[in-house]
Amino acid sequence: MKDHILVALLSLILLASVFLNITIHQYGNKEVIADVRVENHLYMGNRQEAIRKTKAAPGSFQYQGNRNASSIPVYHWNGTFSMSKICEDSNGANFNVAYFSNHLGKIPIFVYDEKQDRIVSKHLKNEGSWEPTLRKAIIDVMMKNPDMLFIDIGGGLGIFSLEVGIRGFRALLVDPSVSNIQRFCASANQGGAFGSVSVLLNPLSSRHETVQMAAEDDRVSELFILDNNLLKVSQTNESHYVSKEFVNAITLDDLLYLPELQSTKDVVLHIDSAGYEEQILKGGEFFFKMLRVKVVFIDWTYNRHPNYSGGIIKFMMDKHFRPFDAHFKIPLIEKPYSEWPLSIGWVHESYSL
Secondary structure (H helix, E strand, C coil): CHHHHHHHHHHHHHHHHHHHHHHHHHCCHHHHHHHHHHHHCCCCCCHHHHHHHHHHCHHHECCCCCCCCCCCCEEEECCCEEECCCCCCCCCCCCEEEEEEECCEEEEEEECCCCCECCHHHHHHHHCCCCHHHHHHHHHHHHHCCCCEEEEECCCCCHHHHHHHHCCCEEEEECCCHHHHHHHHHHHHHHCCCCCEEEECCCECCCCEEEEEEEECCECCCCEECCCCHHHHHCCCHHHEECCCEEEEECCHHHHHCHHHHCCCEEEEEECCCCCHHHHHHCCHHHHHHCEEEEEEEECCCCCCHHHHHHHHHHHHHCCEEEEECCCCCECCCCCHHHCCCEEEEEECCCCC
């Protein structure tokens, strides 16, 4: 008799579990994201607290202060997401200006003095361009599906995000530098990208942690994480570091709770974090499950050494991405890693080139 009761009880539990799973998926992406947060998020504490927070504020997104309808959204995480006001007065009046050319003509972009930023800002001022092949590849992908969101991780001055936004596509720039973001906001407003772009003012890592950021004194737009970034640190001179501030790092999974990710499932990524790319990808397991990531452009400058690139390659291959050059013409998987170019386009098998 007891065995029959136990079997019946187990059957009821199984049926309830199946029903709950169907119900969650019937209610779409937002409900699934909330469920992932309750069950699996690495930093939520105990389950009851997770449930309480998810019911009170889906995605734990709390606006602090007023959001001006005419301002570029700048999100900042410091225990919870809030809106930053750092761009409200960024009109470019106190910044150096350069111009790059696109289909609309010459577009202003606000930069640093050449002595402060001898690579990116100097090149923009002297050449009026930055990585034109990669820029074209990103735009070509966006034009195939205008509803996609371009996420520019470690985007610095936001050159790629600006180009995407000016063309009317949506872009989210992710960068921890206040001075970079203020310049980007001024550029976006001057260039007509307002309304298409938004910003996240945090670095990304594999987990929630406080990290130390630095930049070389003549490359101030290229902020990088010092922690566990042996290859980058070994190639720089610590005596030339500026900033060295401690900031809160969040994960790629956390981006799922931003409003921009609630309205789309199709995403293109660009990751340029000076040797920290693998750590960023490790924090994105749910991100890649919840969204249709079409292409991931990764800067390969610090990943050409096999001791540093293996984790990235395994992560991307396991998720059914294959590496190509930035023209999408040359498959790279059969080539030695040392021969791979400086920009890689990882293309999902479901995406037609």
